[in-house]
Amino acid sequence: MIIAIDGPAASGKGTLAIKIAQHYQFAHLDTGLLYRAVAFLLSQKGLDLQDEPQAIAMTHEITEAVLADPHLRGREMGEGASVVAALPGLRAALVDYQRKFATSFPGAVLDGRDIGTVICPDADVKLFVTASLEERSQRRFKELSAKGQSYTYEDILADLKKRDERDSGRSSAPLKAADDAFLIDTTNMTPAEALKMAIRIINSKRTKPSE
Ligand SMILES: Nc1ncnc2c1ncn2[C@@H]1O[C@H](COP(=O)(O)OP(=O)(O)OP(=O)(O)O)[C@@H](O)[C@H]1O
Numbered sequence: 001m002i003i004a005i006d007g008p009a010a011s012g013k014g015t016l017a018i019k020i021a022q023h024y025q026f027a028h029l030d031t032g033l034l035y036r037a038v039a040f041l042l043s044q045k046g047l048d049l050q051d052e053p054q055a056i057a058m059t060h061e062i063t064e065a066v067l068a069d070p071h072l073r074g075r076e077m078g079e080g081a082s083v084v085a086a087l088p089g090l091r092a093a094l095v096d097y098q099r100k101f102a103t104s105f106p107g108a109v110l111d112g113r114d115i116g117t118v119i120c121p122d123a124d125v126k127l128f129v130t131a132s133l134e135e136r137s138q139r140r141f142k143e144l145s146a147k148g149q150s151y152t153y154e155d156i157l158a159d160l161k162k163r164d165e166r167d168s169g170r171s172s173a174p175l176k177a178a179d180d181a182f183l184i185d186t187t188n189m190t191p192a193e194a195l196k197m198a199i200r201i202i203n204s205k206r207t208k209p210s211e
């Protein structure tokens with residue numbers, strides 16, 4: 001079973017994806033980390049984030065160790081990832097890896113921006129997780145503050161707004177809900193409530209294999 005989860009930054013899709021994977025004992029891939037890794041590798045080498053051939057070359061240098069580097073999860077790499085993610089050649093270079101992951105396990109959950117629309121258009125369940133910009137900014141602000149990173153709420157809000165516009169406005173695989181995705185607006189939901197709603201949706205699909 002393949003579960004595709006998409007949505008804007010800090011909407012809670014990663015949290016939900018991890019909880020769904022734990023609940024069903026499915027494998028999980030945070031696809032945003034792939035774009036973050038490319039931005040990180042380019043930056044480390046002092047290369048331009050818009051250099052498409054170099055960005056594509058960096059995909060061969062993504063290792064488990066790179067993906068586990070805590071720098072990937074910071075604010076700068078979120079911003080950098082959304083710049084490299086607009087390069088069509090880079091997106092194309094990452095498709096096979098994601099599709100192979102999706103089909104290598106009896107159950108897989110992938111979260112990102114284009115999973116239900118481009119990577120796994122035939123996913124068994126598609127969820128589009130969202131929340132208001134203000135709520136997402138508050139969540140990310142709390143998260144980064146807890147890690148000792150001193151940004152203001154306004155910094156984070158401006159970042160997410162810019163990232164939303166870039167991710168939704170790019171020509172290659174823009175952020176959007178698949179036509180057959182279920183919307184989960186987590187603005188006023190706890191992570192546990194979002195999980196409960198997702199489980200209800202997934203179970204309804206699991207018991208109707210002919211759909
Ligand atoms: N329903 C929720 N209520 C409150 N906080 C939440 C909820 N879901 C997630 N969070 C918190 O909000 C922050 C962002 O969540 P998460 O990392 O899951 O979002 P995301 O959509 O995967 O973000 P990104 O695309 O940037 O990776 C985290 O600190 C997480 O603990």
Ligand SMILES: Nc1ccn([C@@H]2O[C@H](COP(=O)(O)O)[C@@H](O)[C@H]2O)c(=O)n1
Pocket residue numbers: 009010031032033035036078081082083085111112113114115163167
């Ligand atoms: N399937 C995806 C996943 C991510 N991106 C881009 O990467 C940026 C960082 O993603 P996070 O989920 O880690 O925040 C994101 O802003 C997107 O630009 C993507 O394009 N497709």
